[in-house]
Amino acid sequence: MLMTISLLMENKPGALMRVTGLLSSRGYNIESLTVARTLDPSLSRMTITVDVDSRLRALVIKQMNRLVNVLQAADLSDSPAVMREMVLLRIRVTMENRTAILKEAEIFGGRVVDSSVEGFALEATGDPEKLEEFIAVMESYGEIEVTRSGMVAVSLEAKRLRLAPPIPKSHGETVEAS
């Protein structure tokens, strides 16, 4: 079953590789992945959708939390969360079906972001099933090209973020020996 993981991590080179490596080493295929920096530019928020054996979900989350660059990893699959995806769609139109396409797009909350004689570029957001329908409807009107953003999610539960405090390094210190 698809699992949605939300990660807060340090915005550092290699951090993405550590997270995805944990999945690829198990032979898991990532369905979607989005990542961008947060209000604090030193941090990134990542949302991953991936098919994980249900028995291993907790372990995968623990192993992600173990990564030095990861501040918090959480499984949003069964917890209150808003999940959205965005689709950008280019469609070729004729003079005859222009209006019909615009009306149809409106039903899905789609917005025109570019318009020309050849066609439109449309934007829509929503949950993945709704967007599937949107794409299917648009396809019925003619040739389309689609780019999907992948899922972005925000948890509706306030989770306390536990961070490690700074560690003082005293002078002349040596590493503990037993």
Next chain:
Amino acid sequence: MSNLMSGARILLECLTREGVDVIFGYPGGVTLPLYDAIYDNPIRHVLVRHEENAAFAAAGYARATGKVGVCCATSGPGATNLTTGLVDAMLDSIPIVALTGQVSSKLIGTDAFQEADTFGITRPCTKHNFLVKDIKDLALIVHEAFHIASTGRPGPVLVDITKDVLMGMAHYAPVNEIHLPGYKVVTEGHAGQIRRAAQMMWEAERPYVYAGGGILAASASPELQDLVETLDCPAVCTLMGLGGLPGSHPNFISMPGMHGSYAANMGMYECDLLIALGVRFDDRVTGRLASFAPHARVIHVDIDPAEIGKNRVPDLPIVGDAKRVLSKLNRVLKELEPEMAGKNSAGRKAWWGQMRAWQAEHPLEPVFAADEIKPQHLMYEINKLSGGKAIVSVDVGQHQMWAAQFIRFDEPRTWICSGGLGSMGFGLPGAIGAQMAHPDKTVFCICGDGGFQMALPELATLANQGLPVKVVIMNNGYLGMVRQWQDLFYNNRLSAVQIECFPNIELLAAAYGIKGRIVQSPAELVPALRAALDEPGPYLLDVRVTQFENVYPMVPAGGAINEMVLAPPQPVAVPK
């Protein structure tokens, strides 16, 4: 005094602050600036003969001391050669810091000479790794690397440093603080859980301690002994945990698992409370998980939350440092003792009676023969000479299992062994690392005739450093463990396991200017071992043992832990 320094000198300053006294390494093009700085630095550099062995030696040093071992290699092939040693340290949770040179930052990604994506290659081989492209980050990263390697669940950390960083100049200011917000280590166990654990321990009729490498990593041997004595329960130490409880302790049973003793494994199967301390329920211990400790409630103490419930879901988890958790646990146990100790005394007495009966039924006893040296006999004699005190670094295979069965370790950090990864070729460099750490201790390196040849280049290091390691090759002419499996599970079709052309060890030793001896008969064995011990320098012993001896007891892979194949009568294998 100016504090303008080269990156190489800043690196060495940081290593000095971390208490590093020895680096195992091999120089190359991009690490030239570092080696120029090492030239007149008090930190000792041990020139190994292959980078893989630099990592193994650093791990041997770390295993023998608990301090962080340091190894160093150049870019490209130097770094890729380190990887087996890194994974080895990863699987056994051994703290090492690996320093690698990288091509200049401007050249990264251009397929420059000796360029490899070390940062990418070693990501899954390390607990954490760093790429340093700016000299300003160097000092902080080096200290972060040591902190990550040595704290929490220890492990290998690699720092890849570009040549321009090593050559560049910067003002060095000692690092006062490191901050790794995502690196959360829980050391103090949950007080309520600890109290519940103590109650469960007194309530149990058949309590059983299953102690692993975490005891050594936390230096929790005294606390473990205290716990075992307070509860007066039987205890087993895993392959990684040997020496965690003194081998001569009356409550110590043996190693459990695939080649554990009959009593140790039956105890695992029949106990009603399994007290798992710093272990990871490895498949070589548990056998078929579904039938592992089927009657037991499980208390699992580990510093790594990701280990809790990974293989066996515990009834009571405690995340924390074994030393701290056990010392608190011991306090609560003693507090509850007057009230609770008497409750199950009859059941506990019967449990000990059962344990002793199993021990008597199928004891772990060495085998002797008049006309040939049995491998168990060899371990028996080494054990007598060691008296529980010597450091023993082993390779991987049959000899490793017999050594674990028959050599007693009364002190922690005297058993140096590649457990999780099972890396052949570990024994000799592991011994070099341990002997560098403890120049005055007796260090045996016990290898098979296979693994010995994987570490052959390090004979030069041994001779070069004049390290008095006693290398004992248990020579049966075969890759014994693989042969054993071919014998037991592949109709004895012995495929690619015979080791022909083994070098004449006396000539080989002489070629390096050290002493060596071939031992053929049981009568020669003790005098030869004594001669090796009396020699102030290195010594090679090629001990010819029975060719077709199998290690027993054996839990076949995927078998239940109580379904052991016991020692012969077994048909003796005949080569095709």
